[in-house]
Amino acid sequence: MIVKPLLVAALALLAVTASAQTALPTDPAADWSVATSEHRVPVEGGKVWVRVNGVIGEGETPVIFIHGGPGGTHVNFGSLLSLADTRPVILYDQLDSGMSDHPENAANWRPERFVAELEAIRKALGGVERWHVIGHSWGSALALEYAAAYPEHTASAVLSGTFLSTSHWITGTNLLIRDLPDDVAATIRACEGPTPPAANVCEPATAAFYAAYNGRPDRPAPTPVMLAYRQRYGGKGFNATLYNAMWGPTEFRASGSLAGYDVSGLLARVDGKRVMFVVGQYDEARLDTVQDFLALTPGAELAVVPGGSHAYITERPEVAEAIFRDWMARKDAQGREGK
Template sequence: MISKPLLAAALALLPITAQAQTATLPTDPATDWSVATSEHRVAVEGGKVWVRVNGTIGKGATPVIMIHGGPGGTHVNFGGLLSLADTRPVILYDQLDSGMSDRPENPANWLPERFVAELEAIRKELGVERWHVIGHSWGSALALEYAAAYPEHTASAVLSGTFLSTSHWITGTNLLIRELPDDVAATIRACEGRNSPEPAVCEPATAAFYAAYNGRPDRPAPSPEAIAYRARYGGKGFNETVYLAMWGPTEFRASGSLATYDATALLHRVDGSRILYVVGQYDEARIDTVQDFVALTPGAELAVVPGGSHAFIAERPEVSEAIYRDWMARIDQRSDSRESAE
């Protein structure tokens, strides 16, 4: 679920007034992955969130919005997917309290339903009738919650690096610990105990877990464009305060407000034929766990990114883009065929 990159790395629906300030930016492809067509600051409950759009709403295929992980993460891990804007508008944003968005740091805002309402505020402000919602990690839970709450506005929902249930996630990560070398696994267990060793002992073991399941050593180095993008659009970056409050100190134990979170009951409320699960071969979101979710979503599809971990979008960018591109094109074609038949 939680895209927490080792804590050091970048990893009641209430009325909302949505107001945006739009700026058309000059083209400068040398310094960015892809310069935005427009940027917006959209008023949501609790503050304003930063939104960027590539393409023109109302032109091209059905738009897509990408929902980052965390909680407390940022949109930047989706930057390499802006190439999808050659056929459809691509919308990226930072959730309240992270990245380029406002940081009121009010715990009252850190509720799943408020994050879902945040998405709806963005949709209304941009004038999107229907869109694809692609969520990664924590974002996949928000994508499912949004699809269940607003089916009329959801063309499809992609649940990638899938987190839908804390108990499933914790069970999965603890099973993955068993697959590590015995000494590493023993150290992690000790570090999760009451009398934890010093950080100098725990950090290398946790790093070994991440190297296996969330950022594999063979991942490509960041491109100059990616580095320039982070420098320009990273904002205040990952918000550790939100992560700790909603999740907890490690991937292996949830002590925050999401400790009892479980969205699996929503799976019967969505159209399974419009749900795609995507995981990496070595993902923290274990394939067998996600297969259980697929079984609860009749008609849903599952894609596995070969050689990818939880960070598969960065590790296997071409495969990831192809999966998302093909999925949305097929859904759009199906919708067009239905409309023609009517």
């Protein structure tokens, strides 16, 4: 559900390496940083940075991708910009993340403000009457909240790497810890206890959890284009302060404002035929939990990415693109047919 501090630190290290060794791409056709338009949209608390590939009003129904966190950025959606061959693709950084304003005001860190942020973007872009909302991890909760609040503007909602309930998430991560090697699981439990061991003991165990469920060892290495994009458009990157305030110190313990968060009840309020859940085979968002959510959403679909973890979008980009492309094409066709 959450963008991982350890993972972000690793990406930051890769970006530094790229700046020293890799020139920015010179081929615009291969450069993620080439957007059709960029915007700074006023929202409660400041302005958020938005990029659009494609022209609003042309092609099929637009899609907006909603990143995880809280405190993450849009950058891992870069490989999905290929979807702009048929429809406008909209990426953005939530307030206090990445390229957007960083007022660092905790009064802004409320789920309802993040949902209102989405609607402000839709209105500011003009001509977006309906769009597909695809949220990953924390972003999937925002996608569901948006779909429930604005059904008239939601062509479909994809709940990817699904986080809808903190209690379900914590139960799931603790079951996943149990499946790790005994020594790793014991170390993680000790690190979550009242008197944790030193960081040099805890960090390798946490890294082992991520390698199993969020960034598999066989994932492809970042390409020069990916690294250069992160260098150019990473902004201030992941916001650990926001993450800690809303979630907590680790994936396994929620002590922030989302500790009692649960929007699974909204599944009964949305049109299930316009909802799809997507998880990786080895996702932190456990398949059995997501199947429970699926059962609460009559008519919804479920896609599982073989070999993928919570980071399946960067691990299996071709599969992710194919799933999203097929889903949106079918929903668009059904919309034209009035179904």
